[in-house]
Amino acid sequence: MSVVGPRPLMVYEEEKYNKIIQNFSSRLTVKPGITGLSQSRGYKGYVNDLSDLKIRYKLDLLYKNKQSLSLDIK
Numbered sequence: 483m484s485v486v487g488p489r490p491l492m493v494y495e496e497e498k499y500n501k502i503i504q505n506f507s508s509r510l511t512v513k514p515g516i517t518g519l520s521q522s523r524g525y526k527g528y529v530n531d532l533s534d535l536k537i538r539y540k541l542d543l544l545y546k547n548k549q550s551l552s553l554d555i556k
Contacts, residue, residue, distance in 0.1 A: 484513040484514070484515045484516075484554075485515055485516055485517065485554060486515045486516075486517055486518065486519065486545070486549075486553070486554040487512055487513050487514050487515025487518060487545065487549075488509045488512065488515065488518050488542040488545065488546070489514060489515065489517070489518040489520075489521060490510070496510075499529075499535060499539075502532065502535065503535065503536065503539055506539060508543075508546075509542040509546055511546065512545070512546050512549060518541070518542060518545065519541045519542065519544060519545040519553075520537065520538040520541040520542060523541060525537055525538050525541070
């Protein structure tokens, strides 16, 4: 586990969201983190609606594709 990275979810949540967003679990190809980019941008707690889920997913993919020490510090 790293300091920053996609936050791991409960197994049932991961399965549920993977049915809603194709390849949702692909965000987990990097080490999960204690905090994630979406949490640092204010998206934390329960997922309220589909747009909230999509924003979190996009931020996780952004982190996955551009992960670096400077992004972690920022």
